[in-house]
Amino acid sequence: MNKKEEEKGIGSVAFLIVIASIQAILFLFLLLVYIRTSYRRSMVGITLDQKKAYIQQTVDNLVQDLDDLHDALPKEQAEKLFRQSIDQHYYGENSYIWVKKVLNYEGGDNYAVTLMHPRDKSMEGKYLSTNEKLSGIFHNKEELDGILRDGQVFTKIVFRNEAGEEVDEKIIYSKLYKPYDWVISMDLDVEDIKKDVHFMDKTIQKINYRILFFLGGIFTFVIVSLNLVLFYRSRRKYVSRIQELSEENAMDELTGAKSRKAGKRILEHSYNRYKTIGVNAKILMMDVDYFKSYNDRYGHSFGDQCLQHLVKVIQETVRSSDDVIRWGGDEFLCVLYDLNDLYAEKVCNKICEAVASHPIKHGEEELNMTVSIGYSGFHENDEDAEEVVKRADRALYDAKYHGRNQAMMYDEENDIYRER
Known part of the structure; x- marks a missing residue:
């Protein structure tokens, strides 16, 4: 091989290295975009599940507390203390507790009446109907069917503007307390969750751009691959060690209580x-x-x-x-x-x-x-x-x-x- 052919061969290898580097960076860019999109979707789902578990636990705890009051006190006194409890608690800017009393389990007009509504006192005393539509669905009927079937139910209401576009969405958890014929409900605003995830998404986006800028300084696919391998190996060891330390320190060996x-x-x-x-x-x-x-x-x-x-x-x-x-x-x-x-x-x-x-x-x-x-x-x-x-x-x-x-x-x- 003469010098010209050798230089041509070296140039071809260099060109292939550049192409491989560009492909690697492009691949990593697309991977980051995919991770960001997947992260956003998973975070919405995870956060929604956590919020649903929170409102369910809150209502279940209130029902348990009401049952304790029912066992210990006359109904009027138990109801008064329960009302004071939900009036005094703050559950977030767009989340609250309300209570309705079921008058007719078969549904229809005036099947229930709103007893407690800390956020809007004008709602108290208002009669409800399963024949009434809310945002295009028979929400009261869906809720009544659910509590009759399981004693508790998650329902969803989607609010739309005049053009039919979705503007808000609420998820409601309701549970029946049969001794009083009460349905205790709590809601969460899905839009708030999306806003929180959007804020986190912006932060992740900034981090992704910084990572991409850093990767732009890497010119060979081999170096990129090597760094990724070393990073993931180190991360696995770190996570494994953290888990070991966490298990060692989480429990008190003698009593079984938390350490x-x-x-x-x-x-x-x-x-x-x-x-x-x-x-x-x-x-x-x-x-x-x-x-x-x-x-x-x-x-x-x-x-x-x-x-x-x-x-x-x-x-x-x-x-x-x-x-x-x-x-x-x-x-x-x-x-x-x-x-x-x-x-x-x-x-x-x-x-x-x-x-x-x-x-x-x-x-x-x-x-x-x-x-x-x-x-x-x-x-x-x-x-x-x-x-x-x-x-x-x-x-x-x-x-x-x-x-x-x-x-x-x-x-x-x-x-x-x-x-x-």
Whole structure:
């Protein structure tokens, strides 16, 4: 091969490398576009499923609370407290709770009447019909058929302008409380979800452009491929290690409760949720009364059994959606989600009663344990999640000071503690 042919061969190889590089960059560009499109679709679906689960859990919790009130109080008093509860809660700018009473399960005109509507009081007392269309569909009939069939139902309403174009879409979850013939409903605005995803999509788009600009500086397909291989291998190892550490740190080995590290993440998430959408949680700090005496008298092994027994009783008393955390020694935190003061007080008393009524055996001897509880919720001026823990801890100290085996809530207005 002469020099001219050699140069021609080198030029051909260089040309092929350039073509391969351009093809690689074009492929990556198209891949990024595809990923962005797929991401947007999946995020809309994932976010919608999360929001639907949230409104379903919220309504189901309200029905459970109403059932507790129904068992404990006369109907008028239970209804009054329930109304106060939904009036005081904020569920977001475009989401709210409303209640209707079914008068005729066969449907028709005046089959139901709106009892509670915190967002629009003028709706209260309005009679409803299954023969009436809303945005082109018989929504009331669809809802009634669903609750008669399953006791609960998701429905959808699409609002259109005069030109027939879709302008808004709402998804509604409704559940029947048969003792009162009430249908409790909550909605979510799909347009809000799309706006949130659109904002995230813009952020992803900016990131994609930066990645593309970076890849434009890579001239060979081999280098691009090598970097991608190294990146994905490193990422897999990183994700695997993170999962290992997460599994190691998530649970307390002795009691089966969440670990303190996991608890800090849970508290931070609850605090951010409160700051972002205004949904509060109640934080309970508790420990075993006279726990040191159990260790001194029966040994540390039995003390460990006491802690295991305590966690089991607490987990059986609170909801499965609540979190029980071992904070240290015989101190435990419990995070109760979406509860106001009235229901938090009730749960605290249930825990105290459950622990006291479930003795633990030591040989032939049955020992009665008790716990003291201090609790509080997040405040508007809290700068971090630690502040609610400090308030709950001070309330716990006060519960012990006043005799133990009881729960006390931190008084937000007077900076004192009230016996609950």
